[in-house]
Amino acid sequence: MKPETRKDEIIITAARLFKEKGYSAVTMRDIAKAMGIKAASLYNHINSKQEILSNIIITLAEEFTKGMKIIMNSNNNSIDDLKNIVDLHVKITTNNAFGMASLNNDWMHLEDKLEYYLELRKNYENNFRQIIELGIKNNELVSADTNLILFSVLSTLRSLYIWIPNKEDLQNTNLASNLSKVLLNGIIK
Amino acid sequence: MKPETRKDEIIITAARLFKEKGYSAVTMRDIAKAMGIKAASLYNHINSKQEILSNIIITLAEEFTKGMKIIMNSNNNSIDDLKNIVDLHVKITTNNAFGMASLNNDWMHLEDKLEYYLELRKNYENNFRQIIELGIKNNELVSADTNLILFSVLSTLRSLYIWIPNKEDLQNTNLASNLSKVLLNGIIK
DNA sequence: GTCTATAAATCGATAGAC
């Protein structure tokens, strides 16, 4: 996420602050101060605080939608589909960990784009669930409750934005493949 | 979490609203309105909005600390320790899912109690890590990266508050034991 | 224990100069 326009710069700065304190607790003055300008100047590039949030979240939600579409259209087995989903989350989160915080925690503050976001999220979860169900049907996955598996795996993937920035803790090299192993095979020897 | 005093009632109402929109986006008027009174009346029972948040979060953090202490003092093997940790999270979250949202998402808005909270969380994670490390050392757990296992399991447990209230999705009966199976044994057949 | 009224600070956003 390199800023190419002044608008991008605002969005990236805002995403970083939103991650620290959440959308509602960050003021336009906070964003401006972090950029070394005054709050009024922001409005020469964006129309509202809401537009910043909307841009952060919808951009990411559409990336996930696009990635999931490719996975659904492949002819892989369920295990490989799941590995590709892990890859997708690691890749998007590594590229924009700050924005992922807004996607996870501030989507309810969307206004115009709230319904659209909820639609994208619903479709994503339904596709994810479909992959799990097919895996169970084909005897590739254990026959545990589908929603329990979905919840367990997706919770970990959605929390990646908290851990990925700490490069000391989690070596990013092969993070996706190591995470897939833990999620798929468990942790018992 | 049954309200016994008027103060409890305020805290429980606030926790429900904090879960929906986050601490910063909920006003004292919102809380009062949900209780059918005026905002000024709240101050006859609590001293500040901050005190409400602090009460919600610290109560829960101390419950986890207490539960972890019991687990650490038991002489179980690592697998049973992990199962007991899952039980602990399911139990506390089932009892107070709304409050868990604040614990996870609004801890950074703590003021006086922020340091204390961070201390409790650090100790909890260190104990958790110790259990995992011992499990790896004793050949009970796979020798994956300790922090990766900690991250993966803890992320799922911390997200329980989102899913547990949807009783349709996740049957709460045996949730803890089914979740332990998925987390420990994975999902591959 | 709840109310009305209001203080003091801060919010998002706009107008207009440079």
Added chain:
DNA sequence: GTCTATCGATTTATAGAC
């Protein structure tokens, strides 16, 4: 593209009547 100045609305919290 950034600034100063400011508007109107909203925030937490208090004072004092009932």
